[in-house]
Amino acid sequence: MGYSLQRTRKLYFLDTPGIHKRQSKLGDYMNQTAFNTLGEVEAVLFLIDAAEGLGGGDRFIAEQLKQVKTPVILVLNKIDRIEPEALLPLIEQYRKLYDFAEIVPISAKMGNNVNRLLEQVQKYLPEGPQYYPDDQITDHPEQFVIAELVREKILHMTREEVPHSIAVMIEDMKVQDNGVVHIMAVIFVERDSQKGIIIGKQGAMLKEVGKQARVDIQNLLGSKIFLELWVKVKKRLA
Template identity: 60%
Template sequence: MTNDQFKSGFAAMIGRPNVGKSTLLNHVLGQKVAIMSDKPQTTRNKIQAVYNQSDAQVVFIDTPGIHKPKHKLGSFMTNIAQKTLDEVDIVLFMVDADKGYGKGDQYIMEQLEKCHTPVFLVINKIDKVHPDQLLPFIESYREKYDFTEVIPISALNGNNVNTLLEQILLYMEEGPQFYPADQITDHPERFIISELVREKVLHLTEDEVPHSVAAQVEHIEYKEEKDTVYVAAAIIVERSSQKGIIIGKQGKMLRNIGTQARGDIEALLGSKVYLDLWVKVRENWRNREGRLRDFGFVEEDY
């Protein structure tokens, strides 16, 4: 295989919150790099993940779900998603087959009108609807935008995902290999570990906590004598009441979060892990630019 036969490019994943972009990304890569939750706005940073074949490489950009922002963190998330449209070769507009066309979709399509690259309509969660419902669903979107391709999938079950990948590669041009073939993300381990911790908080705590929670890895060290990686991480909340929820009665909730997160971190690092977790209160951090920067939300970096 010669270099001039190698195809490569960038594909942005965009859509309303909770349509399954992170689930698709993890399925394509066969490894978790984006956290999954049934709660909206799970993805906060633009996550670049790398899909490799012997003759091709696709860099997926999993953007935060576009929504009308209510605070500075929300504005950051939406701005990142919109800017991504100008940086890629293909845009994957993902929608939920189980939900009809909504105002959030209209808002996104207004942004897509400014886009000059191919736009795929990716209909996710087809396992939740009867096949007869798909055609009218597709038409409700097609009459509002001239999509390059329309591909129904189930990201959770993997249905038709290979077809989606094949179609993406058809639209990629000859180009360089941007990342080594064994690299699946451009994010450092610290970022992924902090996201894995935050994912467990989202899964295990009540609805009043998730939107105001962040996680920050403060120290990683390999302990050779114990053949173990020591990870120290803080869970950040906005109110003392939330701190109490995450710690739980006699520390039970925090232990559960740690146990579940440790399993994923060990799979990521390929090593035994000792995970030291604690909870910090940082009032109104989502509206403070200094705090957002501390926790990795820095728009200029993108």
């Protein structure tokens, strides 16, 4: 994904899978993909949720980062959700874990310090050719981005109840005569219990996932959409 910091400078970001506890072959693959990327980039952004505080997962990732030579920038997001006096002690906790090249507190939602983060990232990037036009912000096709938006809503709403190994596939996407984009997406899980969680009581959870995803997808496409979601169990997603 590209981000134009200035008219003459464009930054390219690689969004890796989230690192999480291994619970399936797909989870192992996603973790390995994320770790393999660390040595292939000029800088690593270690993004954490400041509102959740330091956890065991963060300690695990910090240990893994010690094996790479790439500069690591700690990004503490959601600082708008914590008290100002709690920020410095939190930074000190993370500083003891790893020798970060930079530490930047931000609020992506409010836009606080985002420009400063981009400036810090730029310090570690060599100049190179422009691979994409200025108006191109991602190298992924629309269907991939739409599937990720649906998956994001599921993970956000179910938290630890559903593992990160769920997958979303866009099975059909077409523009109807009235201009509405009809999208049919299938959510794959590994167990019946996970299916029940995502659907929710009387379909309430699945309905809310669709409602929230629909807003982001309409903003992405610039068109009204009809989003149809199905949940299927597929053993051993890997």
